[in-house]
Amino acid sequence: MRIDLVLELLDIPGQLVKVLEPISGLGANLVTVIHKRDYKNDDGKVPVQLTLEGEREDLLNVITRFDDLGFSIIEMDGVVKKEKITTILFGHIVDQDLRDTMDRINDLKGVQIVAFDIKLNGEEKSTALINIEADVGKKQIIFDRIAEIAEEKELLVINEV
């Protein structure tokens, strides 16, 4: 069978080679690779498109290996695999160490804040809208982390339904 994958790579030397290495080792064949370095996603990563051929089990092993190596698969057979999460925080966001808040979300594997929009209101509580991109299946981990931060810093969280 064949699968089409789109992976996201950091724009640093050696990334493409790292992706291609495990494929043959795990019994799969590379049919196509499309890599355009001058096209970048919102967060500065470079998408690479792969078509692989092989036994179902071997292809699944390749996918698992990509995951282990930290390459996020954003599309599989045309289906987007990345999840976008939007949340609003309300409270003393800046005074309660904004950088720490962002770091603790970004520290989660496969999770990244891609936009942060804050409305300041003098000494009053402020409101921020956060857009997060995450690998599939990370939603609950993100919600849990945000809830933990919110409780500690007395912030109100408005999550997506």
Add this chain to the structure above:
Amino acid sequence: MDECKVIIMGFGSVGQGVANALSMKKDLIKDKTGVNVKVVAAADSSSSAISQDGLDEELLVKTKKEEGKLSAYPEYGSDKNGADVLDAVEYDCLIEATPTNIVDAEPALSLTLKAFKQGKDVVTSNKGHLALKFKEVVDAAHEAGVEFKYEASVGGSMPIINFTRDTLSSCEIKSIKGILNGTTNYILSRMTAEGSDYEVILKESQELGIAETDPTQDVEGIDAACKTVILANSLLGIDATYSDVKVEGISNINSQAIELAKKDDYLIKLIAEISPDNLQVSPRLVKRGSSYDVSGTLNMATIKTDLADEVSVIGLGAGSLETASAMLTDLISILKYKN
């Protein structure tokens, strides 16, 4: 059974709505069930009107509106009130429409249990006893072998309890998410449409009679949390009570939060979530154009099932005749069942 004698307990907006709706729909009920419904007593908080031969529904409403109390009802006015009314007259079904009390559930709890003991069916719009002692009340009805219906306690005219039980009876219910409070939905909708602040819209809502003088039950999510408990128990079989619900109201929502949400094509709604691992009422982001995007005082709920996937219902969550419609539907289904 060719006649059903009812007592209406509680004669505020809902009780009067029931009297008006009965007066309008008597013939229809007779056609559908073959039963003639007769109001033998109606009671407000301090007095009542009682007649074994039946009372005139329109005159009951007129008396209450003009005189302020039912004891002024011509000839049959009485100072009896509360549980004494249930002993004063022969009846078949109690239509219980007293105000919700989330502290000790009274007087609804005592009235309902008394009616059960007397072997009478009960239709209620009350949330207090269901939110605090759901299992106790339902078990008592079961032991007494009587019918107990409470569609009107959640979502006013929006069908949800009977709809899910009867129409979705082939499905297992996985979760329910929805807007179960019309007042907060009205406030948030107007904040979104006008960009105004919470306090301004709340005050206007109070002037329009949409929000109560003391809006705590609505804006702090208490009302929605009561409904969460009722749906959890009745439709998902979760043995929960009011204190099991995580509750956050809308009083912290400002126009900035709404504006930020709008930029990303979201709306902020007070959402009740009922699932085996989460009982929660909180402000949430919903996509514009999604099934949660209902404005004004509308209520909605999305029921997630195993076979039918998601099914959504929308309807007016409050109002005199709207709530009465749900109570009459409950009464009709009891009459059909009994016959």
